[in-house]
Amino acid sequence: MTHLKTIALIAACLSTGISVTSAHAAFAAQPPAVGQSLPAFTYNLLDGRQLSPSELRGHPYILWMVASWCPSCQTGSNVVASHIDFLRSHEVRIVEMQLARDLGTQGPGLQKFQEAVGAKAVSPSWYWGELTDRQTAALDPKGDMDVYYLVNARGTIVAVNGNPAATWDAIERFAATAK
Amino acid sequence: MIRQVGSAFALTFRGPGAPLAYAVTFGLGTALTAFYLVMLPSSAVGGFSLIALRYLTPALSLSAASLGYGFALTIAINVGSPAQRSRTAEAAGIGGLLAAILPGSLCCTSIVPSALAALGASVPTVLGTTGKIQSIFALYESAFIAASIAGVALSIVLAAHNRVSHCTLQSP
Numbered sequence: 469m470t471h472l473k474t475i476a477l478i479a480a481c482l483s484t485g486i487s488v489t490s491a492h493a494a495f496a497a498q499p500p501a502v503g504q505s506l507p508a509f510t511y512n513l514l515d516g517r518q519l520s521p522s523e524l525r526g527h528p529y530i531l532w533m534v535a536s537w538c539p540s541c542q543t544g545s546n547v548v549a550s551h552i553d554f555l556r557s558h559e560v561r562i563v564e565m566q567l568a569r570d571l572g573t574q575g576p577g578l579q580k581f582q583e584a585v586g587a588k589a590v591s592p593s594w595y596w597g598e599l600t601d602r603q604t605a606a607l608d609p610k611g612d613m614d615v616y617y618l619v620n621a622r623g624t625i626v627a628v629n630g631n632p633a634a635t636w637d638a639i640e641r642f643a644a645t646a647k
Numbered sequence: 648m649i650r651q652v653g654s655a656f657a658l659t660f661r662g663p664g665a666p667l668a669y670a671v672t673f674g675l676g677t678a679l680t681a682f683y684l685v686m687l688p689s690s691a692v693g694g695f696s697l698i699a700l701r702y703l704t705p706a707l708s709l710s711a712a713s714l715g716y717g718f719a720l721t722i723a724i725n726v727g728s729p730a731q732r733s734r735t736a737e738a739a740g741i742g743g744l745l746a747a748i749l750p751g752s753l754c755c756t757s758i759v760p761s762a763l764a765a766l767g768a769s770v771p772t773v774l775g776t777t778g779k780i781q782s783i784f785a786l787y788e789s790a791f792i793a794a795s796i797a798g799v800a801l802s803i804v805l806a807a808h809n810r811v812s813h814c815t816l817q818s819p
Binding site: 535537538539540541543567568569570571572573575601604605608609610611612613614630631633634 | 690691692693694696698699702754755757760761763764770771773774775776777778779781782785786788
């Protein structure tokens with residue numbers, strides 16, 4: 469009986485500790501939510517240019533965060549490429565950003581994604597870049613990859629989702645009604 | 648070794664327990680194969696989803712069938728064996744099945760970062776560590792699948808050895 473009480477006490481302490489640390493982590497690191505605006509960051513692009521908030525203002529866009537070693541991100545880029553003309557026709561811009569330092573493991577870089585996508589990668593509505601540590605911590609503090617924000621023309625986040633290869637229908641609906 | 652496996656198949660599928668062996672092989676094998684047909688390409692879409700079927704390749708299909716029917720054969724041989732079931736064979740097979748799940752479930756999902764956060768890791772730690780763990784499953788996905796198939800193949804060999812050894816000991 470004493471053993472049972474000891475085990476129960478340890479289990480209670482562990483579960484309390486885990487829930488406290490989870491709650492703390494969740495409290496300390498909340499990404500932007502639906503209905504809010506994204507921080508007004510200037511993004512570093514792969515071609516050396518910078519994408520300022522003013523260039524995105526007034527346009528619906530998808531801010532998509534990827535790691536270059538991530539297979540679903542590569543697949544997602546291929547899916548986006550196959551629909552890039554549709555997105556452009558609805559004036560939706562794609563901002564595909566590699567998470568800072570590829571989340572700890574340097575992959576081949578987004579240039580590999582661009583090579584796989586081919587000529588569509590240079591579409592004027594598709595921006596490719598890399599987030600800084602600060603931007604990554606603010607936009608994706610939980611370290612999830614292949615997640616994206618759908619932002620309408622007023623700059624409001626209308627959805628947060630992941631894996632465009634699996635959720636293309638949601639992007640298509642957004643694009644059709646974004647303007 | 649091949650002869651031993653062949654003998655075990657003959658004993659399993661021609662003996663008195665043949666109907667059960669066929670039922671286990673095709674029932675369990677088909678169910679597991681169907682699961683792995685979705686699971687193996689799921690890293691391409693970031694999680695278990697029927698959409699993953701769009702990214703199914705001939706190699707992945709063959710791997711799924713090898714895992715599903717291979718493990719079912721192990722169980723069929725074990726179930727029909729008059730000897731005690733080979734727990735080692737089943738453990739090797741289950742290990743193989745589990746290893747095949749790892750790339751699709753851990754490489755591109757939120758499981759690893761969520762686990763790190765639940766353990767109390769800070770944001771910089773999560774952002775600097777999660778990729779180190781997840782990229783292993785992404786970069787070595789083929790190796791994981793190959794090891795899984797090897798595990799299931801080993802389980803068949805062990806089950807066959809168990810079955811044939813028992814019959815050899817029983818014969819006059």
